Amino acid sequence: MPIKSYLTKINLTHPKQLQTLVENRRVFNMQNCELNVFETYQNAYHIPLTFNDLVITSMVRGKKMMHLYDEPAFEYLPGETLIVPANKSMVIDFPEADMQNPTQCIALAIDASYVKQTMNFMNSYYNTETDNHEWTLQFSQYHFSNDNEISDIINKLIRVCSSGELAKDIFADLAMKELLIRLVQSQYLKRISAEKDSNNNQGKAHFILHYIQEHLTEKIAVDALSRQVYLSRNVFFKWFKEQFGITPLDYINSERVKLAKQLLADSSNSVSSVSMQCGFSDVNYFIRLFRKLEGITPKAYKDCIMYTRQ
Structure with a gap:
């Protein structure tokens, strides 16, 4: 998978305007969605949160521990997104939040009719006679690492929803449709790749x-x-x-980098040999691509693996 792509940080609420130190909430209402910005400034545990609509959340800063879907608690970090169905309770811990290190996340609550309309669009437009399947959000896969495209869309939604533009409902609708399509395509790719x-x-x-x-x-x-x-x-x-949702070359490169990470874990493999084994004819291109997708160079990645084994 591509490296997490972080969202543009949102200005924090002025201290004098804080209503609470735990999940202080700012709301921007749109025609088919509601953008919430949540901030927490102190340690807190077992804080419940439920929405009446499908919600897409993304972490902007800080760390949460999420209790969701009756599964073990997991870290929720910047560059990650969750999808949660309507009326599904989330329970949240804030183990590291304080005034100098607050958590901040966005939660985009989307009207059910809009989600249905977008899925109907996908099923009518993206299906063919030979590749006919039902496009729908699968909540069995609910945790995403944002790639550049997903982050760009969410950043656009934040800008639009918090703006004073007269046409912001139109722009928000277009961005929401694109975000839903990207998430469903990402789920489909993961499922087909596993099968x-x-x-x-x-x-x-x-x-x-x-x-x-x-x-x-x-x-x-x-x-x-x-x-x-x-x-x-x-x-x-x-x-x-x-x-x-991605090009054939993007998929090939991401799979080659996955293979490269496995090979780099073997101390006997050099960066140049791994590059060749993964189908790259130019080691410099391999290094640039690896850094783009993983955030560090192959050598740095290999050094990290070797250090953790000491």
Whole structure:
């Protein structure tokens, strides 16, 4: 997965305007959504929070511990997003919050009819006779690491909802639709990627991800991929982006970096040998790409792995 992409920090509430030190709330109401900005300035535990609509939350600063879906508590950190269905309770701990290190997150509550309308749009536009499946948000996968595109959309929503623009409802609607589509595509990619080995003959999506995995260490051209599923290059590129929300090259590179991380954990593998084993002909390109996706260089990543083993 790509490195977490952090949201642009939102100005904190002036101390004189704070109503409470735990989950102080600012609300921006739109036609089809409600943007909430929550801030906490002291340690607190077992704080319940429930919304009447689907909510998409993203951490901006600080750390929370989330209790959700009857699963073990987990850290919720900047650069991460959660989706929670309507009327589902979250219980939140703030173990590190104080006046110098407050937590801040946004919660975007979206009207159910708008979510349904967007899913209907996806099911009518993104389905074909050969790739027909139901597009819907799956709450079994609710925890996301934001990539650049998701962060850009959320940042846009924050700017629009907190602005005084006359057309902000229109701009917010467009951004919300894009955000929902990106999240559903991300879920679909993860599901198909997990199924690709056992169901590689089930359809084009399973087959092509399985094919990429089988040839990950080789040169993979988009033309070659398109021929595998009997599509023209342009049609294949468009189909892949519509299904998964990213380009074929972006997917190939992310999978190669995943493989590289496994290989770098072996002390006998050098950065240059890992680059070659992962299908990169240019080690400098590999280093730049690894740093873009993981935030550090392959050498620094390898050093971190070796240090933790000491």
